[in-house]
Amino acid sequence: MSATEPTPASASPGPGDAVPGGAAAEAAAAGLERLQSDRPEREMRADARRNYDKLLAAAWAAFAERGSDEVSLEEIARRAGVGIGTLYRHFPNRQCLLEAVYRDQVVALGGRAAKLLAAESPADALAEWLRELVVFSSTKRSLTRELLATLETESSFLPVCKTVIGQSTSALLQRAQQTGDARADITGSDLIRLAQGMIMATDQAPGSSGELDRMLSVIVAGLRAS
Amino acid sequence: MSATEPTPASASPGPGDAVPGGAAAEAAAAGLERLQSDRPEREMRADARRNYDKLLAAAWAAFAERGSDEVSLEEIARRAGVGIGTLYRHFPNRQCLLEAVYRDQVVALGGRAAKLLAAESPADALAEWLRELVVFSSTKRSLTRELLATLETESSFLPVCKTVIGQSTSALLQRAQQTGDARADITGSDLIRLAQGMIMATDQAPGSSGELDRMLSVIVAGLRAS
DNA sequence: AACTATACGGAGGATCCCTCCGCTTTGCAA
DNA sequence: TTGCAAAGCGGAGGGATCCTCCGTATAGTT
Numbered sequence: 001m002s003a004t005e006p007t008p009a010s011a012s013p014g015p016g017d018a019v020p021g022g023a024a025a026e027a028a029a030a031g032l033e034r035l036q037s038d039r040p041e042r043e044m045r046a047d048a049r050r051n052y053d054k055l056l057a058a059a060w061a062a063f064a065e066r067g068s069d070e071v072s073l074e075e076i077a078r079r080a081g082v083g084i085g086t087l088y089r090h091f092p093n094r095q096c097l098l099e100a101v102y103r104d105q106v107v108a109l110g111g112r113a114a115k116l117l118a119a120e121s122p123a124d125a126l127a128e129w130l131r132e133l134v135v136f137s138s139t140k141r142s143l144t145r146e147l148l149a150t151l152e153t154e155s156s157f158l159p160v161c162k163t164v165i166g167q168s169t170s171a172l173l174q175r176a177q178q179t180g181d182a183r184a185d186i187t188g189s190d191l192i193r194l195a196q197g198m199i200m201a202t203d204q205a206p207g208s209s210g211e212l213d214r215m216l217s218v219i220v221a222g223l224r225a226s
Numbered sequence: 227m228s229a230t231e232p233t234p235a236s237a238s239p240g241p242g243d244a245v246p247g248g249a250a251a252e253a254a255a256a257g258l259e260r261l262q263s264d265r266p267e268r269e270m271r272a273d274a275r276r277n278y279d280k281l282l283a284a285a286w287a288a289f290a291e292r293g294s295d296e297v298s299l300e301e302i303a304r305r306a307g308v309g310i311g312t313l314y315r316h317f318p319n320r321q322c323l324l325e326a327v328y329r330d331q332v333v334a335l336g337g338r339a340a341k342l343l344a345a346e347s348p349a350d351a352l353a354e355w356l357r358e359l360v361v362f363s364s365t366k367r368s369l370t371r372e373l374l375a376t377l378e379t380e381s382s383f384l385p386v387c388k389t390v391i392g393q394s395t396s397a398l399l400q401r402a403q404q405t406g407d408a409r410a411d412i413t414g415s416d417l418i419r420l421a422q423g424m425i426m427a428t429d430q431a432p433g434s435s436g437e438l439d440r441m442l443s444v445i446v447a448g449l450r451a452s
Numbered sequence: 453a454a455c456t457a458t459a460c461g462g463a464g465g466a467t468c469c470c471t472c473c474g475c476t477t478t479g480c481a482a
Numbered sequence: 483t484t485g486c487a488a489a490g491c492g493g494a495g496g497g498a499t500c501c502t503c504c505g506t507a508t509a510g511t512t
Contacts, residue, residue, distance in 0.1 A: 045478060045489060072468060083492030088470065148427050183444075190440050197423030201374050214416050218409075222448025271458060271509060298499060309461030314501065 052090050054080040059101050068098060068142030095157045098143050106161045109136055113168030123181035126172045127220045130195050133165065134216060137199045144196045151189055165192065182223050194219050278316050280306040285327050294324060294368030321383045324369050332387045335362055339394030349407035352398045353446045356421050359391065360442060363425045370422050377415055391418060408449050420445050 044052065058080035062071045073094065077087040091097040112132060119125040137144045143161065150157050151166075170188035177184050198215050270278065284306035288297045299320065303313040317323040338358060345351040363370045369387065376383050377392075396414035403410050424441050 047477065048490060051491080073470090074468070077492090084469095085471085085473095085492050086490080089490075093470090149429055152429070186440055186444065187437075190437055190444070193427035193437070194424065194441055194444065197425075197427030198420065199423075200426045201419035201423030203375055203378065211413075211416055211419070214412060215420055218412065218416070218420065218445060218448035220448070221450075221452060222444035222446070224447075226447060273509070274459060277460080299501090300499070303461095310500095311461050311502085311504095312459075315459075319501090 048090075051080070051082050051086050054082060055087055055090055055097075056100055059097055063101060063140075063142075068101075068140055069145075073097070093157075094142070095146050098146060099158050099161060102140060102143050103160050105136070106164050109133070110164040110168050113164075113172060117171055117175065121181075122172070122176040122179045123224075126176045126182060126223070129168065129172045130191070130220065131216060133169070133192075133195050134199060134212060137196055138202070138212070141199070144199050148193065148196050148200070151192065176223075180225055183225050186223065191223075274316075277306070277308050277312050280308060281313055281316055281323075282326055285323055289327060289366075289368075294327075294366060295371075299323070320368070321372050324372060325384050325387060328366060328369055329386050331362075332390050335359070336390035336394050339390075339398060343397055343401065347407075348398070348402040348405045349450075352402045352408060352449070355394065355398045356417070356446065357442060359395070359418075359421050360425060360438060363422055364428070364438070367425070370425050374419065374422050374426070377418065402449075406451055409451050412449065417449075 055076065059071075059076045062076050062079060073087055074084055076097075077084045080087070087097075091100065109132065113129055116125040116129050119128075143158075146158055147161060147165065150162065166188060169191050173182060173186065173188050173191055176182035177186075195216075198212065198219075202212065281302065285297075285302050288302050288305060299313055300310055302323075303310045306313070313323075317326065335358065339355055342351040342355050345354075369384075372384055373387060373391065376388065392414060395417050399408060399412065399414055399417055402408035403412075421442075424438065424445075428438060
């Protein structure tokens, strides 16, 4: 999806396709589907639905243009042509908006993890997952920050993103640990933090574009079972 | 000022002690001393000096109590008993205040690096340095954030902190690389980012206190020359 | 004591977050 | 259609923060 033609969360129809993989894979996939389908909630009035979509589209565009920080909620409301009160009614806080905007992309990322769970080499799959997670996160600073802030807590913020990324990472890590390809003392949270920390520490990837690769390769190498 | 004898930047007299080490060590130490001595600048009027010190003490105490984020500059001015305008005259922005408050501690950290440069095992020295850097940074979120934000740029912000940490890390890394204890493709900036990223990704070290150790050990293991 | 360069301090402009509440619209039912 | 209550709208406004500007006060010199 390019920057034109906004395609926010409301576009994706549904999963439905079975995902190959072992027990861990199935568990993860089941969790994802459950989360993905809790959209309708309760019937919305037509105008409410309209404004909801306008807000989502405006936020999507604004986040793409500048960072998902750097944009004030007031501006998003303005661009959507609705009042600030309306924005806050639909999205009580920034996190809810982030979640709504990125939900589909995160779910898609989760799908990618499901595929990787079926790959031959657990070690390679884990490395590849980390790489995709890093690339994905690098354009979504704000999401990353919130995700890290609520990683260990059972807060009700960002439930989908947190669950998808958390379960995917844990499943891939566990598989690599079971085959002896990864140290057993590391947890999924550790890995997420290491990967996302890299992102937070990189100033929108300017200078040497190879730095992400180098840092990632250090982490991947360090993961190997000693 | 009461938070148990505040000891802000103005307290330390001067270095003067020779530091043992090789060529890299001497270069780093020389840089440090030069930076450490540029304090006086130009004579200040008595009341200006007084207010400067009061501000530094107030900032020091406030940063210690809560994070160095979490404190508004207005509050620091209030606690120092001076106007907000006075604060901004002495410290044109938050970074300058951070730099002033932490300068001495960072210089001390640099001294530690100089000692490590003379240690027997370059690999152990590097690992130990990373550990100390992480511990040091973990209570100084704000500093860490600013440091990362200006790492690669030649901005005039945080010159002392940046130089000390940058030179120390590079020197220790290079030594380990020369003895074949560390991969040759990694740069000092990479290492700083990995270490500080860990910090940024950890929510004030709550739950499992071992997580910093685990993450650090992954990085250290990953640094070993393949 | 007079005087001037310095320094003080806080009012105020700008931005942002979020809440509250009177007005408007929608969708249903008579 | 028409009427109406519930649902939704929107923006004024309070609170917080950052930072600038400029009239007033003071230190240090002549």
